Amino acid sequence: MIEITNLSKGFGATKALDSMSCTIPDGCIFGMVGANGAGKSTLLRLISGIYLPDEGSVKVNGREVYDNPQAKADVVFSSDLMRLVSSGATLKRMAQFYASVYKNFSYEKFEHLAGIFNLKPQMRVRAMSKGMTKQSQTIIALACCTPIMLFDETFDGLDPVARNVAKKLLYREVCDNGTTIIVTSHSLRELEDTCDQLAMVYKGKIVLQSDVSDLKTKLFKVQLAFDEEHGREEFAQEGLEILSFTKTGKVVTIILKGDRDEAEAKINSMKPVLMEVLPLSLEEVFTYEMNIMGYKFEDID
Numbered sequence: 008m009i010e011i012t013n014l015s016k017g018f019g020a021t022k023a024l025d026s027m028s029c030t031i032p033d034g035c036i037f038g039m040v041g042a043n044g045a046g047k048s049t050l051l052r053l054i055s056g057i058y059l060p061d062e063g064s065v066k067v068n069g070r071e072v073y074d075n076p077q078a079k080a081d082v083v084f085s086s087d088l089m090r091l092v093s094s095g096a097t098l099k100r101m102a103q104f105y106a107s108v109y110k111n112f113s114y115e116k117f118e119h120l121a122g123i124f125n126l127k128p129q130m131r132v133r134a135m136s137k138g139m140t141k142q143s144q145t146i147i148a149l150a151c152c153t154p155i156m157l158f159d160e161t162f163d164g165l166d167p168v169a170r171n172v173a174k175k176l177l178y179r180e181v182c183d184n185g186t187t188i189i190v191t192s193h194s195l196r197e198l199e200d201t202c203d204q205l206a207m208v209y210k211g212k213i214v215l216q217s218d219v220s221d222l223k224t225k226l227f228k229v230q231l232a233f234d235e236e237h238g239r240e241e242f243a244q245e246g247l248e249i250l251s252f253t254k255t256g257k258v259v260t261i262i263l264k265g266d267r268d269e270a271e272a273k274i275n276s277m278k279p280v281l282m283e284v285l286p287l288s289l290e291e292v293f294t295y296e297m298n299i300m301g302y303k304f305e306d307i308d
Contacts, residue, residue, distance in 0.1 A: 008033055009054060009155070009187065014063035015211075016049055023049040025211035026063065031204075033154075034185040036177060038202035039213075040195050040293075046211040047191040048087060051157045054189070055084035067155060083109065085148040087159040098143055099128035102150065111152040120146035123172060137164040145173055149180060156180070158190045162197050174201050199289040207293065215296055222292045226250070227267055229274065231259045232281040245273040250295045262287070262295060 009031040016024040024046045031037045039047050052058045053065050056072040056079045064071060070078040083105075096104075098121065106112035121128055124142040135143065141164050148156055158177075162170050180186045192198050198205060199219075206216040237259060239252040247270055251262035263270050267284065274282060287295075 008068060009189075010064075010066040010069075011050075011054075012064050012066075014050075014053065014065060015061045016053060016058060017061055023211055024053070027212055028063075029206060029213050029216055031187065031189065033187050034181060035203040036181055036188045036190060036201055038198035038205045039189065039191045039208050040193065040198060040205065041191075041208035042193055045208040047208050048159050050208070051084060051159050051189065051191065054155075055079070055082050055157055057084070080109070081153055082155045082157065083148045083151040083153045084157045085144045085159065085161055087163070095131060095133065097129050097131050098126060098147075101132065101143070102128070102147055105147050105151055109151040109153060113150050113152055116152070117146060117150035120149060120176070123176075124169065138166060138169060141165055142169060142173070145176070149176060152184075154185075155187045156189070158188065160191055160193075162190075162192065170197075177201065195290045195293060205289070207297065215293070219289070222289065222296070223286065224267065226262065226264050226287055226292050226295060227270075228285040228287055228291075229261050229263060229270070230281075230283045230285065231261070231274065231279045233257050233259070233277070233279055237277065241277070242274075245277070247273060250299065264295075 011027060011029050011031075014024050014027045015022070027046070027050065039050070041047050049058065053060055054067070054072065056075065059073050066072070067078045067081055072078045072082070102112070102114065102117050106114070118128065124146065126139060126142060126146070132140065132143065141161060145158070145161055148158065162173060165173060177188055177190070181188060190198060190201065202219055204216065204218055205222070206213045208214075234257070236254070236257055238254070239249060242249055242252070242261060247261075248264045249261055250264055253260045271282070271284065
């Protein structure tokens with residue numbers, strides 16, 4: 008488990024993280040979404056022990072990470088920019104470098120994953136495209152076989168086929184080995200079908216964190232038609248938590264929060280001619296949740 012408590016980190020006059028706190032459970036894919044500069048990459052560098060916190064703490068399985076080789080051995084960090092031993096290094100040479108650091112590094116796994124992405128171990132990294140570099144980072148991190156893996160913008164630059172392959176490999180890692188994986192992105196759509204939990208990072212704070220399944224089930228859209236016109240007040244009188252209400256004549260569209268079965272029963276008591284309950288996309292869910300909290304979602308994502 009990763010425990011982040013009142014974590015702050017600044018660079019000169021810029022405060023990258025501001026008293027951030029959260030807990031990331033074992034054996035899940037945890038997604039962090041936020042605009043560039045929100046603090047996602049800084050947080051990953053703190054979790055991996057690269058940065059020393061200004062305030063607060065980062066603990067991995069109960070141990071402080073910074074200046075703690077035993078704790079760091081449990082974490083591998085795939086940066087948004089690949090750090091190379093030399094500009095002429097081959098993929099195999101990079102694997103050897105990581106193997107010298109991580110005792111459980113698996114060359115068998117490395118070669119298998121390189122084959123999946125059709126990457127040749129003798130290829131020089133400087134000759135790779137951005138997408139191939141991202142693939143290389145991913146397979147090297149997975150081959151380190153650590154219980155915690157951090158991926159910063161790991162899907163950025165991948166074509167749709169490679170992106171789906173990378174996602175499947177992350178799923179398999181969690182299912183087969185119980186690995187904890189943290190993935191960052193500035194795009195909700197990229198993480199919607201990947202993560203068990205999602206957190207929104209905004210100005211160095213986590214402003215929303217939830218299980219993806221909970222987010223998708225507690226908010227929903229209902230489209231209704233009535234013989235007579237009904238206003239918002241009538242729905243509110245039924246005890247419904249209304250986030251959005253639009254009406255065109257006798258047709259009503261509402262966004263509700265709460266138990267779906269209970270809401271349907273209350274609406275049915277109003278005798279609609281037609282009722283259709285529709286799921287919301289994760290982006291729509293975050294939009295409404297952030298609006299409730301007083302944030303403008305379009306300024307964040």
